[in-house]
Amino acid sequence: MAYLPSDITSKKLLIVCRDVGGYIKRLSDYLAQNNEVTFVDLSAQRDEIRFLPGKLRRWLKKFLTVRAAHRQIQKAGKVDSVLIINPAQIDIALVDQAMVAAQQTIAFLSDGVARLAMPVAQLARFDKVYTFDDADAREYGFRKLSNYIYELDTELETTREYIAFVVMAGKNRIDVLGRIAAEFDRLGHTNYKFLVQSKVVENASPGITFFRERMSLDEVGDLIRRSEILIDIVRPGHAGLSFRFFDALFYRKKIITNNPSVMNYDFYDARNILVIDSDHPVIPTSFLVEEYIDPPVDVVQKYSMNRWAGEVFAPLADDQR
Structure with a gap:
């Protein structure tokens, strides 16, 4: 952009x-x-x-x-x-x-x-x-x-070091994140990075890493750029889109979300954005292997x-x- x-x-x-x-x-x-x-x-x-x-x-x-x-x-x-x-x-x-x-x-x-x-x-x-x-x-x-889209530097390099990445705060979405981790495990992809700013939650998925100190936006951006897919888990009581969707637009990353309202947006493309069921997330292999499809430039500029x-x-x- x-x-x-x-x-x-x-x-x-x-x-x-x-x-x-x-x-x-x-x-x-x-x-x-x-x-x-x-x-x-x-x-x-x-x-x-x-x-x-x-x-x-x-x-x-x-x-x-x-x-x-x-x-x-x-x-x-x-x-x-x-x-x-x-x-x-x-x-x-x-x-x-x-x-x-x-x-x-x-x-x-x-x-x-x-x-x-x-x-x-x-x-x-x-x-x-x-x-x-x-x-x-x-x-x-x-x-x-x-x-x-809050990033301006179009020269930042992106990689695919992690299959998926999320960072979020609080405990009320950890169960959904755990089920997503289990689905990646089932598919044989364990190189995801799931970070939660919270005290350690007992019986949480072993694929989740808990931490206490707030991460800077630069630190989060670095991990976004090193990931192939971003994860978004909507907060209870929300239907609006988090900043993670606009990170995905800017960096040309796919995104997995449990927020169905994204399907009403002009940049929605099922090949780039996978809407899952919170209780039973299913990630098709095709979503992981198919290439990202660029939305029209004028659509991205709107954000x-x-x-x-x-x-x-x-x-x-x-x-x-």
Whole structure:
């Protein structure tokens, strides 16, 4: 996919989020090439205050994080647009402060409404509300917008060191992942890399490796490039597509998923994307041996950061909806 510079230029933008995966920082850096961007990340690592007991230490860490964010927003001054990712995850005082500073206010939900820790009605205060979830867009009248391709370097080398790769957090999808591992084992392919950020779960598949320290986006990207197939296991309560689908598009990787909503997307091709049953995953040998089929270039470009930012930050006066 060819590099596209941002069509959004010479704007003052404020982005407020909890960027656990590092995806929003990539967007911020991209926009900062041609705009003045203030990036406020409440998940950013802070120095541990080890001499305090655990509960007090956590409270102080949150206090210092929120205070630093207040100062960042105050320093930014008036901005053309503020984008708040998953506002339910953000301290309400920070949301209020950011919205007062902006001519245009935008929310993007990369989590399902079923997991939203705030009344849906509170989102009505935003000028535009986007969601990555088709079902939520239909039910609540939000604007549908997928995640995006966050990588720009088209010269990165890819290999097939691993037959399949996944990294995910939490325990609630480990049973599905274990069944996928068993299916690869049955097919005689054991060179997969299945990583779960969690405490070790007893009786989990021996093909799963557990770890505790968060991986950087660069580390994840390195493993993606070294893998033939990516695995996506949808979170309960989600129907939207994770970033892994857009990694697959960019790097020309096949993907195995239990999220049937991908079949409604314009880049869906059964030769590249295998939708499985969570309880009884079956991987046809043909899916493993047949070559990747490139989607049309214009389809892939639709999921670029340029297109994403152009939609989100377009002034309401230019909005055709």
